[in-house]
Structure formats: structure tokens, C-alpha cells
Amino acid sequence: MIRILLAAGALSGAWVIASAVAADDKAKAALLDGQLPDDPARPLVQGKCLLCHSAEYVTSQRLTEGQWQKTVDKMRKFGSPATDEEAKAMTAYFARYWPPDLPPPRVVRAPPPPGSVPGK
Amino acid sequence: MTLDRRQFLKSSLSGAAAFACWVKVPTLAHAKGRADLIRMTERPPNYESVRSTFTTRITPVERFYLRNHFDLPKIDVAKWRLRVHGLLEKELSLSLADLQRMPQVTVEAVLQCAGNGRALFTPHVPGVQWRSGAMGNAEWRGVRFKDVLALGGLKKEAAFIQLQGAERPTMNTTPAFIRAIPVEKALHPDTLLALKMNGKPLAPSRGQPIRLVVPGWVGDDWVRALVDVEVRADEPKAFYYDTAYRFPVTPGAPGAPIPADQMKPMTKLNVKSLVGSLSDGDRLAPGVHQLAGVAFSGEAGIERVELSFDGGKTWTAAKLDGPAAAYGFRVFRHAWKAEPGSYEVACRATDSAGATQPETPVWNPSGYLYNAIERLRVEVRA
Numbered sequence: 493m494i495r496i497l498l499a500a501g502a503l504s505g506a507w508v509i510a511s512a513v514a515a516d517d518k519a520k521a522a523l524l525d526g527q528l529p530d531d532p533a534r535p536l537v538q539g540k541c542l543l544c545h546s547a548e549y550v551t552s553q554r555l556t557e558g559q560w561q562k563t564v565d566k567m568r569k570f571g572s573p574a575t576d577e578e579a580k581a582m583t584a585y586f587a588r589y590w591p592p593d594l595p596p597p598r599v600v601r602a603p604p605p606p607g608s609v610p611g612k
Numbered sequence: 613m614t615l616d617r618r619q620f621l622k623s624s625l626s627g628a629a630a631f632a633c634w635v636k637v638p639t640l641a642h643a644k645g646r647a648d649l650i651r652m653t654e655r656p657p658n659y660e661s662v663r664s665t666f667t668t669r670i671t672p673v674e675r676f677y678l679r680n681h682f683d684l685p686k687i688d689v690a691k692w693r694l695r696v697h698g699l700l701e702k703e704l705s706l707s708l709a710d711l712q713r714m715p716q717v718t719v720e721a722v723l724q725c726a727g728n729g730r731a732l733f734t735p736h737v738p739g740v741q742w743r744s745g746a747m748g749n750a751e752w753r754g755v756r757f758k759d760v761l762a763l764g765g766l767k768k769e770a771a772f773i774q775l776q777g778a779e780r781p782t783m784n785t786t787p788a789f790i791r792a793i794p795v796e797k798a799l800h801p802d803t804l805l806a807l808k809m810n811g812k813p814l815a816p817s818r819g820q821p822i823r824l825v826v827p828g829w830v831g832d833d834w835v836r837a838l839v840d841v842e843v844r845a846d847e848p849k850a851f852y853y854d855t856a857y858r859f860p861v862t863p864g865a866p867g868a869p870i871p872a873d874q875m876k877p878m879t880k881l882n883v884k885s886l887v888g889s890l891s892d893g894d895r896l897a898p899g900v901h902q903l904a905g906v907a908f909s910g911e912a913g914i915e916r917v918e919l920s921f922d923g924g925k926t927w928t929a930a931k932l933d934g935p936a937a938a939y940g941f942r943v944f945r946h947a948w949k950a951e952p953g954s955y956e957v958a959c960r961a962t963d964s965a966g967a968t969q970p971e972t973p974v975w976n977p978s979g980y981l982y983n984a985i986e987r988l989r990v991e992v993r994a
Contacts, residue, residue: 548652604648612815
């Protein structure tokens with residue numbers, strides 16, 4: 493009986509680890525897919541960055557915290573309406589999820605967008 | 613430790629919850645059709661060409677990269693005017709019909725984004741992460757810029773031509789895209805105000821109704837939907853001229869900051885080549901493979917392209933399509949008898965001035981003008 497319980501426990505433990513690894517893999521895949529992970533800073537990005545450009549301007553970058561800081565500073569000079577506190581939160585969010593060692597984003601093939609080919 | 617059904621469900625749900633907290637960013641619906649480009653950013657539209665595009669001399673418009681700083685301007689071509697002012701005897705306001713009545717010439721030239729290859733620099737630098745597809749070669753047809761400037765009559769103090777297109781940033785606190793070129797390049801007979809690209813009127817995101825064509829020079833000067841030309845004695849004070857699009861006078865160590873006074877505007881493109889018919893990681897069957905690619909170099913024209921299949925130990929001259937074009941792509945070809953094995957395929961071009969591609973790129977803070985020898989890993993097996 494003890495042996496059965498031990499075996500079941502080992503299997504369950506393995507499942508917990510496997511499910512955590514699978515979730516982590518899916519999270520990583522979502523990140524490389526250009527998605528913005530849920531976070532208190534996510535609505536800030538939507539409100540302060542996506543006014544002027546799409547999210548790939550964030551999700552395709554692979555930068556150090558110092559580089560993210562400079563980028564946020566530049567965008568605030570360009571008109572991003574972020575307060576000091578909001579800028580700090582966004583910088584931390586960017587540095588956490590899009591560091592230099594994150595693999596490159598998934599390649600997205602697409603047809604030419606409207607206005608790029610005569611008559612189309 | 614054992615898991616009962618409740619715990620089992622709980623652990624399953626925790627995994628699902630971890631996944632569910634990734635929320636997809638909504639994207640616009642895409643038109644149906646053959647996927648011909650790689651989307652870098654959706655707004656503003658920035659797309660690069662796929663590698664297989666680079667096996668022909670002329671790049672088709674539908675496979676030509678797109679680079680935008682801001683949303684596309686809405687232009688009523690019937691009301692559009694080009695204002696030319698500043699150090700001129702007479703200010704001009706020209707319609708498209710005025711330009712169409714002037715002598716038209718055709719120039720073939722490569723348009724390449726300054727940041728083409730930015731993603732390949734180490735350490736990484738911020739900006740659109742172009743790999744190798746932010747370039748293309750087209751036949752541009754239009755009016756010589758010097759003919760337009762002659763209508764106004766340049767004053768002798770004229771030294772720089774400031775350029776601005778119709779595009780505007782979303783926020784008025786964002787700097788406008790203003791560039792300038794020296795008057796000598798503006799007066800070069802190959803510098804055009806192009807009305808057509810590959811025989812057709814320019815599409816809106818190609819610069820409708822006219823764009824500047826500065827053959828051999830980096831794409832930041834090729835201002836689209838041109839509306840304002842100011843002849844000046846000095847260089848403009850504008851972010852996209854005096855801060856952005858600058859290259860170090862003397863390159864520093866990778867990652868090291870470079871003082872602003874040690875940066876200057878880019879001018880000519882540097883020599884570059886790419887095997888369009890191969891991609892990194894390709895697996896090929898043994899046998900003869902017809903390789904093809906393109907090479908180009910600013911104003912010098914391509915003299916030689918060599919290929920290596922052993923990581924650069926030995927080099928073989930590729931066959932060049934002719935004749936050499938001063939500013940265009942030169943297609944190179946090679947019939948590769950591929951035996952089973954692992955290969956590192958490299959290509960390097962040399963221009964008519966003797967400039968060749970470096971082994972390592974010249975790192976710079978904005979990731980401009982990447983032109984290191986490209987190396988592709990290819991497996992040949994039955």
C-alpha cells in the first residue's frame with residue numbers, strides 16, 4: 493500500500509512539475525508571439541504607448557534595463573503621457589519580459605498592407 | 613505525497629490560470645492573399661522582404677519592404693503642391709501636372725533602410741528589428757531635382773536642401789520627420805523627384821505622389837510624399853537630422869556610448885551581399901544547386917562576389933549578371949555541387965573602389981549600416 497502511495501505521489505509530483513513547465517513554455521511562446529503578458533503595467537502600455545504605435549515596438553525589442561529606461565525617457569519627450577511613477581512601472585515591466593537574452597520573436601509573414609501596391 | 617482528485621484539479625487549474633493570464637493584444641484583420649512580406653510592426657506599417665526576394669535585379673513593388681515613422685498621410689493628389697523656398701531667386705509651388713510636364717528620366721537604384729540588419733548587432737540596440745530584408749532595388753522615374761531647383765534659381769549661399777514629407781506624427785510633441793542633403797548631391801543628375809516606381813505611379817506608402825530618390829545614399833534621405841523643400845545655408849536643427857540617423861566618425865567598442873559631437877549624418881550605403889536562394893538552417897539534397905543572390909554598394913558598383921562553403925577558409929568567385937549598375941543590385945549566381953555534409957556558406961562582395969565586407973559589423977548605437985559577411989548553416993543529406 494505504501495509503495496502504491498509513493499508511486500502515485502511521484503507520478504503526481506511529476507505531473508505538477510510537467511504542468512508548470514508546460515505553462516511556462518506556453519507563456520514563453522506567447523511572449524515570442526508578440527503578446528503583452530498580464531501585469532499591472534499592461535494597461536499603462538496600452539494607454540501610454542499604443543496611442544501612436546502597435547505593441548511590436550515593445551515586444552520585438554531585446555534590451556537591458558538601462559536601454560529600456562532611455563527608450564521610455566525618449567518616448568515621454570515625444571509625448572507619451574506617462575507620469576514618473578508610470579514610467580518606472582513600465583520600464584520594470586519591459587526589462588522583466590524583454591531582456592537581451594530572450595530569443596527573437598516569431599517571424600510573421602503577411603501580405604502587403606493597404607496602400608503599398610499601386611491600385612490596391 | 614499523494615494527490616486526490618481535488619488537488620489534481622487544482623494543479624491543473626493553476627497551470628491553466630498561468631496560461632490564461634497571457635492576454636492576446638488585439639490586431640487588425642488582415643487582407644487575404646499570398647504572404648509576401650514579413651511584418652515587423654503593424655502601426656505604423658513596417659514590413660521587410662523575405663530572403664527569396666533577393667534573387668532578381670529588380671524587386672517587385674509587392675515584395676518591397678516598407679518603412680514608416682508615422683501613420684500614412686492622406687493626400688489629395690489634385691490639391692497636392694510641392695513648395696520650394698528659402699535661398700532661391702523665386703519661391704515655387706508646383707503641382708503634379710507641373711512636374712509631369714518636365715523632362716522625365718529613369719534611374720535604377722537600391723533603397724535600403726539605415727537600420728537593415730539592426731537585429732544582428734551584438735549587443736542589441738533599440739529600433740525596428742530588421743534582419744536582412746529592409747532593402748530593394750527599383751527603377752525610379754521622374755524629374756531631376758536639379759531641374760526643379762533651377763526653376764527657382766539657387767542663390768550662391770545655398771549649401772543644404774531641407775526636405776519634409778506630408779506625414780505627421782500622431783502627437784504634436786513628437787518631432788516631424790525632417791531631413792537634409794548637401795546641395796551637391798541634390799544637383800547630381802541622378803537625384804530625382806520620382807513619380808513612378810517600376811513603371812507605375814507611387815502607391816500611398818511608397819510616397820505618392822512623389823518621393824526623393826538619392827541614388828547610392830541611405831534611405832533616410834529618400835523623403836516620401838515630399839511637400840516642402842527649403843534651400844538653406846546651414847544644416848537644419850531637427851531631431852531626425854541632428855540627433856537621429858547619425859553614424860560614429862570613429863567606431864568605438866561594441867556597446868560603448870559615443871559622444872554626440874562624434875556622430876555625423878550617413879551618406880553612402882556600404883558594400884553588401886546576400887544569398888537569396890538559401891536560408892540559415894536549410895537542408896538540401898545532394899546534387900547541383902543553382903544559388904543566386906544580390907550585391908550592391910552605394911555609388912561604386914559591384915566588382916566581385918565570392919562564395920565560401922567552408923566557413924571562409926577558401927573562396928570561389930560567383931558569376932555576375934551584367935552589366936554592372938552603379939547604384940543597383942547586381943545578381944550573382946553559382947552552381948553548387950553539394951556533397952553530403954554540414955556547411956557554413958558565406959558570401960562577400962567587393963565594389964569597384966575596392967571596398968569589401970568586414971568579418972564583423974561596425975557596431976554603432978542605433979544599429980545602422982550592418983554589412984558583415986553573412987554565414988548560413990546548411991546541411992546536405994540524402
